[in-house]
Amino acid sequence: MLNSAKDQSKLISLEDVQKWYGTFHALKSISLSVRKGERIVLCGPSGSGKSTLIRCINALETIEEGKIVVEGHVLDGTTRSIDAVRREVGMVFQSFNLFPHITVLQNCTLAPMRVRGVSHADAERLARKYLERVRILDQADKYPAQLSGGQQQRVAIARALCMEPKVMLFDEPTSALDPEMVKEVLDTMIGLARDGMTMICVTHEMGFARQVADRVIFMDSGEIVEEAEPEVFFKSPEHQRTKTFLGEILAHH
Amino acid sequence: MGPIGEDQFLFLMQGLKWTVLLAIVGFIGGGIFGTLIALLRTSKNKVARTITAGYIGVVQGTPLLMQLFVVYYGVALLGIDVNAWIAVAVAFTLHASAFLGEIWRGSIEAVPKGQTEAANALGLHYVSRMKDVILPQALKISMPATIGFLVQLTKGTSLAAIVGFIELTRAGQIISNQTYRPLLVFGIVGAIYFIICWPLSYAGSRLEKRMAKAAR
Numbered sequence A: 001m002l003n004s005a006k007d008q009s010k011l012i013s014l015e016d017v018q019k020w021y022g023t024f025h026a027l028k029s030i031s032l033s034v035r036k037g038e039r040i041v042l043c044g045p046s047g048s049g050k051s052t053l054i055r056c057i058n059a060l061e062t063i064e065e066g067k068i069v070v071e072g073h074v075l076d077g078t079t080r081s082i083d084a085v086r087r088e089v090g091m092v093f094q095s096f097n098l099f100p101h102i103t104v105l106q107n108c109t110l111a112p113m114r115v116r117g118v119s120h121a122d123a124e125r126l127a128r129k130y131l132e133r134v135r136i137l138d139q140a141d142k143y144p145a146q147l148s149g150g151q152q153q154r155v156a157i158a159r160a161l162c163m164e165p166k167v168m169l170f171d172e173p174t175s176a177l178d179p180e181m182v183k184e185v186l187d188t189m190i191g192l193a194r195d196g197m198t199m200i201c202v203t204h205e206m207g208f209a210r211q212v213a214d215r216v217i218f219m220d221s222g223e224i225v226e227e228a229e230p231e232v233f234f235k236s237p238e239h240q241r242t243k244t245f246l247g248e249i250l251a252h253h
Numbered sequence B: 001m002g003p004i005g006e007d008q009f010l011f012l013m014q015g016l017k018w019t020v021l022l023a024i025v026g027f028i029g030g031g032i033f034g035t036l037i038a039l040l041r042t043s044k045n046k047v048a049r050t051i052t053a054g055y056i057g058v059v060q061g062t063p064l065l066m067q068l069f070v071v072y073y074g075v076a077l078l079g080i081d082v083n084a085w086i087a088v089a090v091a092f093t094l095h096a097s098a099f100l101g102e103i104w105r106g107s108i109e110a111v112p113k114g115q116t117e118a119a120n121a122l123g124l125h126y127v128s129r130m131k132d133v134i135l136p137q138a139l140k141i142s143m144p145a146t147i148g149f150l151v152q153l154t155k156g157t158s159l160a161a162i163v164g165f166i167e168l169t170r171a172g173q174i175i176s177n178q179t180y181r182p183l184l185v186f187g188i189v190g191a192i193y194f195i196i197c198w199p200l201s202y203a204g205s206r207l208e209k210r211m212a213k214a215a216r
């Protein structure tokens, strides 16, 4: 009984996931489960497979072995399962990837209208609500190129939220930003976390990890090496690889 | 030597009308089928990619004149009696669709991959992803090359004379034969081509410069 209650609160589960790029083994037997409302920070050295891992969750990458389940939908390679999963999962990219030829507002209304069949008026209402939430409603009629990097990333967050996803994936959302803009994006993410959004964030912002993460996961060479609550993770990491990595990160900051 | 009067001038204008119509027909037909070819060339389907690549290769590797002959006489060989208009329209459409298809394939591929990924992550399907996200950006990228091809196509319409079409160049030739003033007549004909093509070329290079600046 206890077990099934636990399963119900499980939003994402990866079981023994294997991923190869040609002969390169990018994800090695990854198992992970994420509960509703959980905030996870994923870190690790460059090339360790962080992006690959979260991109598998919304089927931007395919896996060779293992099982991924998101909100009860098993990713089995069919269009149907991919659609079902993508409706639950929002994603924010390092390079924003806003659509440059349409306005901020249109960036936000496009997918709700095309994917969820929301009417134009309702899509705009939705867009305004989330643009307001990321505090950028006043820029709604501008084009992405007219905004600063931090503003663009907040729009990207609003665009993803307009699909009302159950979980948000962030792939180094602040790495492409000038230092003075990092905070506004992190604050937006902290706000989301406060409101109970389930999140998986690839980031090296350790302050953010301490503040919002329920769990920090450390990856290296395609493996999950270590996972722990932030307190434990930063104070007393178990593995040597984690210690080395934390040493490097802290030396940089 | 005969004079170049109103009649002669009107005759040239008749020719110009066909030149412009041919260019428009080629551009519209080529635009429609070229879009199809560009989409097939960038699709996941390997057979579709191979076939369209072969088609582009054949059309780009042979002279337009030959393509005109093949369509004009080839269709006649099949026992179908077509008028020169249809044959030429078909030939120009085939020709333009290969070139525009190839230009637009390159433009589609030049749209950053992150755009497709963002569209996919939002759950957009192929049609919306192409129509709403990729093609508008690809079209913009392709503008200079597309305009450049339109200029080539306009000049290429003179080849339609070979299958009996009295377009601008052929009209000029006829007038020149009547009046024995080839230099003057072809001067006028050349000026007319220039008046059509130069603004296009100019707009194309302006666009190209502006885009290069924006990319910096």
Ligand SMILES: Nc1ncnc2c1ncn2[C@@H]1O[C@H](COP(=O)(O)OP(=O)(O)OP(=O)(O)O)[C@@H](O)[C@H]1O
Pocket: A021, A024, A026, A044, A045, A046, A047, A048, A049, A050, A051, A052, A053
């Ligand atoms: N499309 C691809 N084809 C081949 N190899 C790839 C591809 N994408 C990623 N890789 C390889 O897989 C490994 C993991 O890449 P991934 O992008 O997941 O790393 P990451 O942890 O996100 O690194 P970074 O911090 O640099 O973003 C790297 O060695 C990378 O070179």
Ligand SMILES: [Mg+2]
Pocket: A050, A051, A052, A171, A172
């Ligand atoms: Mg990465």
